[in-house]
Amino acid sequence: MLLGHLLHLNRIDSVIIENRSREYVIERVRAGVLEQGTVDLMIAMGVGERLKRQGLRHDGLYISFDGRRHHINMAELTGGSAITVYGQNEVVKDLIEARIETGRPLYFEVEEVSVDAVDSSQPQIRFLHEGTVHELGCDFIAGCDGFHGISRPSIPSGFLTNYERVYPFGWLGILAEAAPSSEELVYTYHERGFALFSMRSPKVTRLYFQVPPEEDIENWSDDAIWDEMLERMTTRDGWKPNVGLILQKSVTPMRSFVAAPMRFGNMFLAGDSAHIVPPTGAKGLNLAASDVLVLARALKEFYERGNTTCLDQYSDICLRRVWKAQRFSWWMTSSLHRFTDESPFDHQRQIADLDYLTSSRAAMTSLAEQYVGLPAEVSFQSAGL
Numbered sequence: 001m002l003l004g005h006l007l008h009l010n011r012i013d014s015v016i017i018e019n020r021s022r023e024y025v026i027e028r029v030r031a032g033v034l035e036q037g038t039v040d041l042m043i044a045m046g047v048g049e050r051l052k053r054q055g056l057r058h059d060g061l062y063i064s065f066d067g068r069r070h071h072i073n074m075a076e077l078t079g080g081s082a083i084t085v086y087g088q089n090e091v092v093k094d095l096i097e098a099r100i101e102t103g104r105p106l107y108f109e110v111e112e113v114s115v116d117a118v119d120s121s122q123p124q125i126r127f128l129h130e131g132t133v134h135e136l137g138c139d140f141i142a143g144c145d146g147f148h149g150i151s152r153p154s155i156p157s158g159f160l161t162n163y164e165r166v167y168p169f170g171w172l173g174i175l176a177e178a179a180p181s182s183e184e185l186v187y188t189y190h191e192r193g194f195a196l197f198s199m200r201s202p203k204v205t206r207l208y209f210q211v212p213p214e215e216d217i218e219n220w221s222d223d224a225i226w227d228e229m230l231e232r233m234t235t236r237d238g239w240k241p242n243v244g245l246i247l248q249k250s251v252t253p254m255r256s257f258v259a260a261p262m263r264f265g266n267m268f269l270a271g272d273s274a275h276i277v278p279p280t281g282a283k284g285l286n287l288a289a290s291d292v293l294v295l296a297r298a299l300k301e302f303y304e305r306g307n308t309t310c311l312d313q314y315s316d317i318c319l320r321r322v323w324k325a326q327r328f329s330w331w332m333t334s335s336l337h338r339f340t341d342e343s344p345f346d347h348q349r350q351i352a353d354l355d356y357l358t359s360s361r362a363a364m365t366s367l368a369e370q371y372v373g374l375p376a377e378v379s380f381q382s383a384g385l
């Protein structure tokens with residue numbers, strides 16, 4: 001959707017197909033932390049009005065361990081950058097409205113999607129919509145169809161190199177009707193495992209804790225979830241999350257994954273179709289946004305000047321950022337979770353790591369500049385904004 005709007009702003013035609021319904025994608029609760037660059041991008045694209053009004057800007061975050069919360073002032077450490085809490089489904093809602101306003105094609109609930117002749121100059125997409133088979137001849141295909149989509153698996157085996165790390169835990173996450181008791185996110189390292197306090201609005205909190213990866217959500221009553229949240233998050237000064245009605249609960253496994261290169265012929269992979277990060281660093285949605293900024297610049301160069309250099313550089317430029325985000329997400333995950341095979345030495349070292357992180361300005365600056373988002377290699381101007 002983001003790429004479609006960037007292309008529209010550059011007067012480049014596109015057709016967007018989505019296999020879920022409009023209602024489903026607007027209701028789907030996923031990421032909620034936007035890097036400074038993602039916020040700036042949405043505003044520069046003219047789709048940031050509601051984000052500016054309703055997004056919750058956070059200048060800092062807390063790291064909590066040994067019963068104490070330690071504040072890290074990201075804005076002060078990065079010269080004014082911050083993150084904004086605004087649900088991914090709200091971003092999607094704004095982009096759908098913007099797309100519909102352009103009158104450009106957007107199909108929901110498509111079925112039997114397949115791609116063909118991807119390594120030729122006329123790749124094709126075939127899909128079924130409301131009983132009619134559609135065949136699109138394209139110049140390019142953007143494979144923005146997530147980790148379980150069809151784009152990546154359509155690439156002949158052996159062409160891609162896959163890099164993967166599966167973590168020995170998942171996150172049990174809830175959405176609760178409870179006013180946030182902290183204005184900023186609280187990342188907790190506790191004897192019983194990781195926990196995260198975050199929020200979606202002034203009335204809704206989003207909380208998580210570490211569980212075994214195969215944990216069945218049915219094993220957790222709402223009362224048991226709150227007991228565990230409070231046990232892990234309550235600090236010595238008495239701070240704790242407000243308890244409220246649980247609106248949604250689920251367990252998500254943790255995985256790091258990269259498929260390289262992010263291009264096969266005239267199909268370009270972007271976002272989760274090419275890479276997955278564990279959500280600890282809040283990078284998934286932001287990486288998808290930075291990928292399509294690079295792709296929009298490359299397509300603009302191609303259509304305006306017939307220049308293919310930026311298309312050829314697409315994968316390398318994206319992967320440089322992807323790997324830095326992978327490294328950061330892995331580091332945040334490793335620093336804040338308990339591992340089944342850890343030794344008492346590992347546990348003490350982890351506490352020392354967190355002690356150093358929260359007492360050294362250099363260490364806090366390193367976290368802050370990565371959390372708010374490293375600078376983009378591609379300027380908004382070069383992508384036609």
Ligand SMILES: Cc1cc2nc3c(=O)[nH]c(=O)nc-3n(C[C@H](O)[C@H](O)[C@H](O)COP(=O)(O)OP(=O)(O)OC[C@H]3O[C@@H](n4cnc5c(N)ncnc54)[C@H](O)[C@@H]3O)c2cc1C
Pocket residue numbers: 017018019020025029030031032033088110113144145146147148149150252270271272273279281282283284285288
């Ligand atoms: C359950 C869950 C929870 C998450 N929680 C967080 C979080 O808390 N924090 C965080 O930072 N990140 C989180 N993420 C990651 C973040 O949501 C993703 O990184 C982000 O959505 C990537 O955007 P994308 O556009 O690449 O993929 P997606 O948002 O997955 O979009 C791909 C779209 O393609 C559609 N699609 C799939 N197959 C087809 C097909 N064959 N034909 C047509 N359309 C198709 C899908 O329905 C989907 O709408 C979560 C992800 C999941 C799955």
